[in-house]
Amino acid sequence: MTRPRILFLSHSHVFGDFRVGSHHYARELAHLDVEVVHLSTPLSLAHRVTGRVSRAAADAVPTRPFRDDDGVTHVVPRTLLPRPWGRFRVRGFLERLGIGTLFDAVLIDQPLLWDDSVRGLADTLIYRPTDLYPDGVKRSLQTRIVAASDAVVATSGAVLRDLGRLTIPSLVIENGVDLAAFPAPAADAEARPAACVYVGALDSRFDWDRTRSWAGRNPGIRFIIAGPDPAPPVPLPDNVELRGAVHYADLPDLLQGARVGLLPLSDDPSNAGRSPMKLHEYLAAGLAVVSRETPGIGQDPDAGIYVYDSPERADAALAAALRHPSPNIAGRRVAENHTWTAKTRELTTFVSGLADA
Incomplete structure (x- = not known):
């Protein structure tokens, strides 16, 4: 039986001091024998030159795919320009790394990682907003993501309401604890x-x-x-x-x-x-x-x-x-009632329901 494959398109990589929701979901899913790829916001040369990303922080991030002890494959692209500018495309990047581009589901929480290639990576595309974007480029990209998505899983009721009236399934799963x-x-x-x-x-x-x-x-x-x-x-x-x-x-x-x-x-x-x-x-x-x-x-x-x-x-x-x-x-x-294990069960049940619908 083929292992399910899930791709996270996340705002934060795992090689710094913080842990975010996508890191915890990726770990829990890997423990369920899911093949998980976690791709985060590119580190751009512009950010490094201007000092927004320090030399030490950049050096701590592998330049090639890194498979952690839980079995999650982490990839952090290097680009010349920050997203969404420049020529970076998710599908092309994965292909160049030799990572298969057919997934059972894609969960995206970083609007800046959206491009037209993302919709074709899986039959099920889920937008997982974690923040409010009142205006600007993230708001514009968020509108495009919602229009292309099969469902929304928000981290709070306020974030979900901010998306306006939805015609696709939606759910709120608040952040949890390891x-x-x-x-x-x-x-x-x-x-x-x-x-x-x-x-x-x-x-x-x-x-x-x-x-x-x-x-x-x-x-x-x-x-x-x-x-x-x-x-x-x-x-x-x-x-x-x-x-x-x-x-x-x-x-x-x-x-x-x-x-x-x-x-x-x-x-x-x-x-x-x-x-x-x-x-x-x-x-x-x-x-x-x-x-x-x-x-x-x-x-x-x-x-x-x-x-x-x-x-x-x-x-x-x-x-x-x-x-x-x-x-x-x-x-x-x-x-104890808010573990990432329980949150992951809720997420997988929701995603399975979308596939069966």
Whole structure:
């Protein structure tokens, strides 16, 4: 029997510090004996020359297909110009590498990887939007992808609604957690240190002012901020530690040294559509969570999730999270219902239904 083949066209490669949904789906599918190819946004010469991609980051990415220990084949194209400019086409690139171009399904979450050759790579094309694209080239390409797709699997209800009225099957599967990567906290373990931690991107979606305010009002508590190229636009109190990028494999050790996981989301409109992976990773590691309220993140004190929608509520939410039982065993139980294994089962059931329709 021929193994099923699935191609992911993703916004992020696996050779950096972050893990994204397509990486986890690819791993889980490979464990189900699916042949998985994961192709991510090309590294362009223009990005390297202008410094948007550092020499070290580029050197860490293989120039040839790389098959990982789970059996997933990762490919990261090298191009002269960034997508969608230049002559790069997905089918032609795969053919030049000797990778077969007939797949059972293609899942695309990076609009910039769309070209007319993608539709012919599989009978089933699924758009898996992970973000809001209000305008610009990604919005335009997204419209073309939706028109060509057989179905949509969005990471949040807000992202799905932003696509407008659809005439194709659709589903929301929020991001999950690789539970095996985060050891379960012992129920009789001592309370964690009174420290707060954030791990993730430090771009316009991160609220530096909120972080500064929290730290200034709580001088006896450590605030650990981990993310690539930290460049705070405001001066920070001495109890804020900037750790720089933390590799995914080192994340559990970092989280086990804190009591509260932070999601200080800014008022950037894109945050309304996010399904932060860190929410369930924090919970899996036994942390309480404090987050700005979004359509996808609501208050759940029993699980140790506290949200805010104003400066006053932000301080109260942090205080409540710090008082929550530590380690957060109830939060770990919630995370156990959001594993990538379960998410993958839901995805494969949906995709199989499309093929049978």
